Amino acid sequence: MKMIVKARGIKKSYRMSRKNIVHALRGVDINVAAGDFSAIIGPSGCGKSTLMHILGLLDRPDAGTLEIDGENMSRLSDKKAYKIRARKIGFIFQGFNLIPTLTALENVVLAGKYGGLGKNERLERARELLDMLGLENRVDHKPNELSGGQQQRVAIARALINNPSIILADEPTGELDTKTSMEIMEILKRLNKEEGKTFLIVTHNMDVANACKKRIKLVDGKNA
Amino acid sequence: MIEIFRNMWRRKFRTFLTIFGIVIGIFAFTVMGSMALKLNKMIDGGKKYVTGQISISPKGASSFGGAATGTLPIDTMNKISEIEGVDHVAAMASLLVSDPDPDNAEMNFGNPPTIYGADNQSDFKNRNWETMDMREGKMLDKNSKDDEVTVGINIATDKKLHVGDIFNIRGRDFKVVGITEKTMTGPDDYVFMNITPAREMLIASNPFMKSLYDSGKLKLEDVNSMAGVSWKDGADSEKVAAEIKDKFGKDVTVMSPVKMGEMIDKASATFNAIILGSAMLALIVGLFSIVNTMVMSISERTKEIGIKKAIGASPRSIAFEYTMEAGVIGLAGGAIGMGLGVLAATIVNNKMAEKGAEIFLIEPSFLVAVIVFSFVIGVVAGIIPAVRAAKLKVVESIREL
Numbered sequence: 086m087k088m089i090v091k092a093r094g095i096k097k098s099y100r101m102s103r104k105n106i107v108h109a110l111r112g113v114d115i116n117v118a119a120g121d122f123s124a125i126i127g128p129s130g131c132g133k134s135t136l137m138h139i140l141g142l143l144d145r146p147d148a149g150t151l152e153i154d155g156e157n158m159s160r161l162s163d164k165k166a167y168k169i170r171a172r173k174i175g176f177i178f179q180g181f182n183l184i185p186t187l188t189a190l191e192n193v194v195l196a197g198k199y200g201g202l203g204k205n206e207r208l209e210r211a212r213e214l215l216d217m218l219g220l221e222n223r224v225d226h227k228p229n230e231l232s233g234g235q236q237q238r239v240a241i242a243r244a245l246i247n248n249p250s251i252i253l254a255d256e257p258t259g260e261l262d263t264k265t266s267m268e269i270m271e272i273l274k275r276l277n278k279e280e281g282k283t284f285l286i287v288t289h290n291m292d293v294a295n296a297c298k299k300r301i302k303l304v305d306g307k308n309a
Numbered sequence: 310m311i312e313i314f315r316n317m318w319r320r321k322f323r324t325f326l327t328i329f330g331i332v333i334g335i336f337a338f339t340v341m342g343s344m345a346l347k348l349n350k351m352i353d354g355g356k357k358y359v360t361g362q363i364s365i366s367p368k369g370a371s372s373f374g375g376a377a378t379g380t381l382p383i384d385t386m387n388k389i390s391e392i393e394g395v396d397h398v399a400a401m402a403s404l405l406v407s408d409p410d411p412d413n414a415e416m417n418f419g420n421p422p423t424i425y426g427a428d429n430q431s432d433f434k435n436r437n438w439e440t441m442d443m444r445e446g447k448m449l450d451k452n453s454k455d456d457e458v459t460v461g462i463n464i465a466t467d468k469k470l471h472v473g474d475i476f477n478i479r480g481r482d483f484k485v486v487g488i489t490e491k492t493m494t495g496p497d498d499y500v501f502m503n504i505t506p507a508r509e510m511l512i513a514s515n516p517f518m519k520s521l522y523d524s525g526k527l528k529l530e531d532v533n534s535m536a537g538v539s540w541k542d543g544a545d546s547e548k549v550a551a552e553i554k555d556k557f558g559k560d561v562t563v564m565s566p567v568k569m570g571e572m573i574d575k576a577s578a579t580f581n582a583i584i585l586g587s588a589m590l591a592l593i594v595g596l597f598s599i600v601n602t603m604v605m606s607i608s609e610r611t612k613e614i615g616i617k618k619a620i621g622a623s624p625r626s627i628a629f630e631y632t633m634e635a636g637v638i639g640l641a642g643g644a645i646g647m648g649l650g651v652l653a654a655t656i657v658n659n660k661m662a663e664k665g666a667e668i669f670l671i672e673p674s675f676l677v678a679v680i681v682f683s684f685v686i687g688v689v690a691g692i693i694p695a696v697r698a699a700k701l702k703v704v705e706s707i708r709e710l
Contacts, residue, residue, distance in 0.1 A: 143619055144704045164624075171621020178707075182616045186315040199621035243620065 088155070089251045089283050090117035090140055095149035097135050109135040111306040112149070117251060117285050122277040124294040125287045127303035133287045134255060136303065140285065141174050141253045142166045154250050171199040175244030179256035181236040183228040189215060189239045190224040193246055200247030207246065214242035218272065234265035241272060245282070254286045258293055270296045313634045320606065324638065327602040331642020332649065334588075334595035335683050339650025340669070341588040342679065345581050347493065347670035352580075354494025356573045360566040361437030363538040363550045365389070365398075368562055380518075381533040385560055389536075392552050394544035399433030400533040402426040402507035404514055406464070406478055406500055420498040422464050424478065426507020429453055433539050441496060446472035446487030448501070455503045459487035463497040466662065476500070479510050493670060508532040592686060595642065599690035603635050607698045614698050615706025624699035631695035632688055639687020640680070647679050 097110040109132045117123060125133050138144040139151065142158060151158045154173055161169070183192045190211055197207030215224050218238040228236055237257065244252050254273070258266035270293060276282045286297060294300050302309040317324045365386075367379030381400065390398040406422035429449050441448055449459050458478075460470055465488040470476055474485045478500065489496055508529050512518045521527035540549045550565030557563070564572075607614070614627060654669035661667050 138704050138707070141619070143707060167618065167621055167623050170619065176619050178616075178619075182612070184312075184613055184616065186312055186319065191312075195617075196620045199617075199623075199626070247621075 086118040086120075088116060089119050089121070089153065090115060090285070091150075091152040092116075092140065093150045095136065095139060095146045095151065097132075097139060097144070097146050109306055110139070110146070113303065113306070113308055115140070115301060115308075117283060119250075119283055120277070120281050121299060122274065122284045122297050123286070123299040123301055124297035125285065125301045125303060126289065126291075126294045127309070129289065131303040132306040133289075133303055137253055137255050137285075137287050141176060142170050167199075171196075172201065172247050173250045175247070175249040175252035177237070177240050177244050177252060177254035177257045179259035181228070181233070181240050181260070183236055183239055183243075185228050188225050188227055189220060189231065189235075189242075192228070192239055193242045196243045197246040202247065210246055211242065214245055215239070218242055232265075233261050234268060237261065237265075237269055238272065241269075241276075245276070251283045251285060254284060256288055256290075257286060258288070258290060263292075266290070266293065310633075313630070313637050316606070316610075316634060317638065323602060323605070327598050327638055328642040328645065330598035331592075331595040331639055331683060331686070332646040334592035334686075335643045335646025335679060336650045336653070337591040338585075338588040338682075339647045339676070339679055340654055341584045342675055343650070343654045343669035343671050345584045346672055346675060347668060348580060348584075349577060350670055351494045352573055352577045354492055354496075356570055357437045358435060358495070359564065359569040359573070361435040362433075363540065363546060363553065363566065364564040364569065365536045365538060365553065365561045366534070366564075368560060380527075380531055381536055381561065382531045383528070383533070384531075385557060386533070386536055389538060389553055389557060392549065392556065394540050394549040394552070396539040396541045396544075397431055397433035399428045399431040399537050399539075400504060400530075401428065401535045401537065402504050402511050402532060403534050404507070404511050408514065420495050422461075422467075422498050422500065424507050424510065425496075425499040425501050426504040426511075427501065428504045433537055435537060436539065441492070442490035444488045444490045446485070448487055448489070449503065453486070453503060455506050456481075456483055457486045457502070458483040459489060459501040460485055461489050461497045461499045461501075462491045464500060479513070481506065481510070493667075504533075505529070596686055596690045599635050599638055599687055600694060602638070603631060603691050603694035604697070606634075607631065607694050610698075611701060611706045614701050615703055618701070618703045619707060628695040628699035631698050632691040635691020635695070636684050636687040639690065640684045643680050643683020643686075646683070647676060650679075651676065 092113065092115045095110050095113045095115075096108075098106050098108045100106050113132070113136055115136070125136060127133055135144070139146050142153075142161065146159075149159075153169065158169070183189075184195065187195060193211035193214060194207050197211060202210065212224065215221060218241060220235060220238055220242070223231060223235055228239070231239065257273070258269055261269060273284055273286070274296065277284055284297075286293065288294055365381065367381045383400070386398045386400060389395060403426060404424050406424055409421070427449070429451055444462060444465075446459065449457065458476060460476065464470070465485075468476065470485050470488065472485055472487060476483045476485050483502065483506075491497060511532055511534065512522045512527075512529075518527060518532070522529070538549070538553065540546050546566050550563050550568075553561070554563040617627060651671055654671055658667040658669050
């Protein structure tokens with residue numbers, strides 16, 4: 086099975102003041118294979134989000150090695166990181182985080198632009214994805230005209246447009262009610278099952294964690 | 310591009326205030342710049358004329374003619390014409406078309422209407438300025454009579470004169486035989502006539518001269534407010550001027566072409582610096598208002614910048630987006646400011662045109678430069694905030710999520 090993410094001994098600490106150093110990650114190992122549908126679980130402050138940022142190339146580890154799609158990311162410059170982020174990694178955030186001035190369609194198209202898709206290609210693909218997610222009547226709506234569940238579906242379409250190797254979801258149902266949360270989880274599961282998409286979901290919601298095929302538990306910045 | 314407008318629209322009032330700041334700056338720049346262009350054109354016309362001859366005036370008189378506080382005797386002029394290298398010497402008598410009225414003084418841009426009495430019998434020729442384009446009729450020549458005048462376009466417009474009309478100047482009637490084409494320079498405000506009537510009017514305008522003339526101590530041909538000296542082909546104008554100065558320096562002021570050119574350049578440089586400097590000041594204030602707006606809008610949009618970077622935006626595309634937004638603010642302010650500036654200048658010009666004294670010269674190339682400049686100002690103002698946006702750490706901006 087092809088490994089999408091292979092992280093070994095990831096450490097990360099933050100210096101809050103001269104004497105206060107927070108060790109967020111103390112040597113985490115993680116493997117994500119193609120087609121996985123895994124959850125990272127653990128209590129608040131266990132380092133879930135920090136790990137997510139490092140795996141998503143939004144932050145750098147102090148120590149350890151990280152491979153994505155077989156490529157060593159440990160010495161990746163910031164200038165190259167954005168290209169990998171655009172093409173190989175899809176993000177779904179807790180607060181949806183769509184650009185408020187752009188319509189649903191434009192939000193998805195923008196990610197396609199960053200991923201290097203041609204003008205027609207990204208427009209066509211964005212429409213396809215929004216259709217697939219049941220938003221065909223909402224393409225021209227701005228985020229503030231959409232419900233939480235609809236916004237998160239736009240965010241899913243945005244994460245999918247560049248056909249990334251892995252989709253990182255940080256508490257994707259954190260701001261949704263139980264019913265909508267389960268709808269979103271169903272969508273993610275369907276994408277995993279039918280389209281073979283690889284997901285790594287950070288959550289402290291056990292219902293969400295139980296809906297995943299695998300669970301990776303962190304406690305105090307280490308694998309539990 | 311659409312996103313840039315939407316972002317500007319998000320904070321309508323703030324965008325309006327910023328654009329307004331640029332509008333004021335560019336308005337000032339357009340108006341002042343058009344005024345500088347007009348004055349430069351006038352100055353250039355004057356420069357072309359004075360550098361085409363050696364100008365001689367009586368000691369103590371203004372080098373640009375006008376009020377005659379002294380005269381240039383014909384004897385002196387004859388002697389000057391004998392100096393080596395001198396081709397011809399032509400006398401000239403000038404005075405204002407009407408005496409200024411101290412009870413009804415008005416601010417005047419450019420030249421006041423001036424009588425230019427030239428010795429049309431002379432073979433003197435200014436090297437840079439031989440003839441004038443005519444709107445109507447003809448320029449005076451050797452055959453012109455003493456009661457004929459050719460009128461500058463500004464005076465003709467002001468007094469509604471046409472060829473064949475009678476123009477009363479200082480109580481004397483003159484027949485208009487020509488009206489010059491617009492030059493945007495001094496001659497637009499001249500009345501050209503033969504030197505004799507000009508001399509007579511000059512005497513009549515000055516009680517002291519009149520008493521000398523009446524008592525026979527002053528001859529008509531000695532009443533000259535200025536003279537132009539042309540030099541022979543191959544002669545060095547500066548050497549000729551130095552020679553005249555050497556021999557007649559006690560009686561006359563000699564202005565060599567080079568010296569006059571330098572003097573005019575210096576005056577116009579100072580003038581341009583004052584005009585454009587004040588306009589630049591207004592623009593710099595506008596520039597800082599864009600910087601301020603962009604810094605504020607970036608700190609408001611930190612989260613969005615974080616999202617964009619997370620989903621793969623390059624630092625360069627972030628920087629470009631904000632720089633362009635600042636550029637568009639500059640461009641919008643520039644277009645409105647320039648429009649208002651042109652409108653104001655046109656209104657004032659139309660008003661002044663009745664008196665033939667336009668003070669603005671609106672040149673399309675200058676307007677294009679103003680628009681480009683306003684965009685560049687915006688871009689320059691946007692660079693620092695944009696680079697700051699591009700350098701934002703993704704994780705730090707994401708934490709605001």
